[in-house]
Amino acid sequence: MGRVSAKSGWAGIRNDTEVTVVQARILFASAEAAPLAKVGGMADVVGSLPSVLRGFGQDVRIIMPFYGFLWEQFGEEPGQYRRSKEPIWAKQVMGQVAEIYESVLPGTDVPLYLVSHYCFAPHRIYYGEDEFWRFTFFANAVAEFAWTYYPWKPNIIHCHDWHTAMIPAWMHQASDIGTVFTIHNLAYQGPWRWQLERMTWIPWYFSAHNAMAAGILYADQVNTVSPTYAMEIRTPLHGEGLQDLLAWKGERLRGILNGIDLDKVDPSTDPALEATFSLSDLRGRAVNKAALQTQTGLAVNPEVFTLGMVARLVEQKGIDLLIQALDRFLAYSDAQCVVLGSGEAYYEGRIREMAERHPGKMSYQQGYQPKLAQLIYGGADAFLMPSRFEPCGISQMIAMRYGCVPIVRRTGGLVDTVSHHVPSKGIGTGYCFDRYEALDFYTCLARAWEAFQHKETWQALQKRGMATDFSWQRSALEYLRMYELILNLPLLPEATPSKGSEPVQGNSHSKITHDSNPPSPAKPRSTFPKR
Numbered sequence: 001m002g003r004v005s006a007k008s009g010w011a012g013i014r015n016d017t018e019v020t021v022v023q024a025r026i027l028f029a030s031a032e033a034a035p036l037a038k039v040g041g042m043a044d045v046v047g048s049l050p051s052v053l054r055g056f057g058q059d060v061r062i063i064m065p066f067y068g069f070l071w072e073q074f075g076e077e078p079g080q081y082r083r084s085k086e087p088i089w090a091k092q093v094m095g096q097v098a099e100i101y102e103s104v105l106p107g108t109d110v111p112l113y114l115v116s117h118y119c120f121a122p123h124r125i126y127y128g129e130d131e132f133w134r135f136t137f138f139a140n141a142v143a144e145f146a147w148t149y150y151p152w153k154p155n156i157i158h159c160h161d162w163h164t165a166m167i168p169a170w171m172h173q174a175s176d177i178g179t180v181f182t183i184h185n186l187a188y189q190g191p192w193r194w195q196l197e198r199m200t201w202i203p204w205y206f207s208a209h210n211a212m213a214a215g216i217l218y219a220d221q222v223n224t225v226s227p228t229y230a231m232e233i234r235t236p237l238h239g240e241g242l243q244d245l246l247a248w249k250g251e252r253l254r255g256i257l258n259g260i261d262l263d264k265v266d267p268s269t270d271p272a273l274e275a276t277f278s279l280s281d282l283r284g285r286a287v288n289k290a291a292l293q294t295q296t297g298l299a300v301n302p303e304v305f306t307l308g309m310v311a312r313l314v315e316q317k318g319i320d321l322l323i324q325a326l327d328r329f330l331a332y333s334d335a336q337c338v339v340l341g342s343g344e345a346y347y348e349g350r351i352r353e354m355a356e357r358h359p360g361k362m363s364y365q366q367g368y369q370p371k372l373a374q375l376i377y378g379g380a381d382a383f384l385m386p387s388r389f390e391p392c393g394i395s396q397m398i399a400m401r402y403g404c405v406p407i408v409r410r411t412g413g414l415v416d417t418v419s420h421h422v423p424s425k426g427i428g429t430g431y432c433f434d435r436y437e438a439l440d441f442y443t444c445l446a447r448a449w450e451a452f453q454h455k456e457t458w459q460a461l462q463k464r465g466m467a468t469d470f471s472w473q474r475s476a477l478e479y480l481r482m483y484e485l486i487l488n489l490p491l492l493p494e495a496t497p498s499k500g501s502e503p504v505q506g507n508s509h510s511k512i513t514h515d516s517n518p519p520s521p522a523k524p525r526s527t528f529p530k531r
């Protein structure tokens with residue numbers, strides 16, 4: 001492939017060495033973006049995918065709420081992140097004034113817009129009686145901003161989960177702004193139609209019964225975060241009541257596997273670890289294991305099988321199975337386990353009780369603790385993910401990159417990312433079970449525990465996981481192909497590999513250059529896929 005330059009029109013292949021492609025303006029709208037505001041995996045995706053897409057020459061930016069806990073992180077003082085002194089945009093939205101400040105996502109070159117209003121002042125992201133109002137307000141502000149901020153008008157708004165799902169409905173008849181809606185979690189669907197009607201304006205053509213359904217119905221393209229989950233949600237078992245709508249969406253619903261940022265998620269440089277390590281030298285893992293055992297009150301012993309789990313403690317994550325199977329497994333074996341996370345009070349209580357029943361063998365660490373999470377990935381021998389359903393899962397990919405063998409239920413993205421260990425054939429990257437049954441999980445734990453006793457094959461298993469390519473490159477290409485379908489313009493040179501091809505290695509995107517201020521590509525609406 002020759003040199004690639006992003007221009008405002010498709011000029012085809014000019015000669016053997018130069019190809020002209022379009023640069024689109026894409027606005028990611030999300031309630032979370034790592035490292036600023038994170039509850040779960042959606043923050044990881046929104047915090048890492050835009051940089052990769054920018055590497056492909058696209059002008060990608062992020063818009064998110066300016067939460068109260070972020071205010072003290074932005075300012076003029078040393079050590080603080082910079083933002084514009086004054087709002088760059090202000091407007092009446094739902095009877096209140098929304099203001100937007102401009103900044104850059106820390107650690108990247110991705111421009112960031114922060115939507116400010118006193119409803120975001122509390123030091124939390126979710127929950128609270130006004131949760132529906134706050135995110136409907138946010139979505140409304142994003143739509144108004146996209147329509148009226150002339151210095152930078154997006155061609156596509158890329159919306160994430162129910163918090164931004166009304167944007168496709170409002171944009172449905174906008175002639176020059178397309179929408180993509182990504183489902184990270186179908187279980188949370190946002191306000192019902194009657195609640196939306198009380199809070200905001202809904203268009204005359206609106207026929208969705210809640211916010212999530214609106215995103216699916218009106219977005220030009222919809223995706224979820226793994227191919228298997230994209231199939232599963234078309235069925236009553238996983239469709240959360242929206243299976244018919246999702247099945248009707250046809251080819252405009254696809255599964256694009258999440259990736260991880262290999263530069264940030266790297267055991268050879270991670271400052272949160274007690275000792276760094278790499279594929280060629282795993283010795284640091286033993287140091288991390290000892291540190292993990294000490295810090296979490298587990299018996300310090302390099303020989304025992306140490307399990308780890310980092311998750312929101314909600315039904316989705318298979319906590320019921322954990323409670324049923326782990327208690328017996330700890331009683332039966334010399335294994336130990338540390339669980340990090342918070343969530344539903346019932347689950348927190350049961351796990352705490354389990355920790356009290358097995359002192360030195362079981363530890364419960366409550367709260368959101370990113371440093372401890374990394375130590376679990378880098379120190380535990382195996383990682384538990386017995387999910388009831390899993391759109392993709394980021395944790396099992398991080399675990400594999402850190403040599404922590406995943407033990408997972410075969411569902412959603414876990415099917416697409418973890419393969420079962422068969423020692424006789426020297427294949428597999430983890431342990432998998434099918435049915436959502438405590439006995440099956442227990443059996444899987446016992447098999448992994450037995451395999452752990454064989455150090456050489458276990459290390460080979462760890463290394464296969466560490467060597468697996470979970471980079472964003474291939475998935476970013478699939479997102480770009482999806483944007484192309486909306487814009488009906490090429491964002492990538494024709495020869496660029498996409499779905500089904502080998503992962504793009506190295507710095508292929510470093511070949512892309514783009515004009516400093518290219519004009520916006522016009523979006524011919526008539527070319528939109530018709531419903």
Ligand SMILES: Nc1ncnc2c1ncn2[C@@H]1O[C@H](COP(=O)(O)OP(=O)(O)O[C@H]2O[C@H](CO)[C@@H](O)[C@H](O)[C@H]2O)[C@@H](O)[C@H]1O
Pocket residue numbers: 039040041042043044045183184185225258310311312340341342367368369370371373390391392393394395396413
């Ligand atoms: N207590 C804690 N302390 C520190 N870190 C913690 C933590 N609890 C969780 N984390 C971190 O949050 C992330 C969890 O990501 P996951 O994708 O595994 O699950 P989640 O259900 O949140 O994401 C949803 O969105 C993502 C993104 O699309 C999908 O992969 C997934 O299937 C879907 O459920 C990991 O980076 C993990 O380390």
